[in-house]
Amino acid sequence: MAKKFNLPIRMCISCRDRQAQNQLLRFKCIEGSIEIFDGIGRSFYICKNCLTQDKQVLKALMRQCRSGDKDKFTNRLKEIIADDRKS
Numbered sequence: 360m361a362k363k364f365n366l367p368i369r370m371c372i373s374c375r376d377r378q379a380q381n382q383l384l385r386f387k388c389i390e391g392s393i394e395i396f397d398g399i400g401r402s403f404y405i406c407k408n409c410l411t412q413d414k415q416v417l418k419a420l421m422r423q424c425r426s427g428d429k430d431k432f433t434n435r436l437k438e439i440i441a442d443d444r445k446s
């Protein structure tokens with residue numbers, strides 16, 4: 360297996376760019392909002408670039424979760440971005 364050291368490639372649901380998994384954050388939809396993926400249920404990826412592109416990423420989230428409201432997503436995204444900067 361020559362590709363052993365390659366990082367897995369995943370697609371961002373917002374810009375649909377393919378990137379190495381460590382450049383993306385993994386989320387899941389939960390009751391009209393989003394959470395960092397905890398290993399249960401379906402997940403999706405958003406790249407760090409898109410996290411700050413409110414309009415575009417919100418559209419993608421609405422599509423992905425099929426429900427929820429924009430304010431919830433916006434607030435949750437802000438929290439997630441703040442947490443990500445701390446770590």
Ligand SMILES: [Zn+2]
Nearest residue numbers: 371374406409
């Ligand atoms: Zn993206």
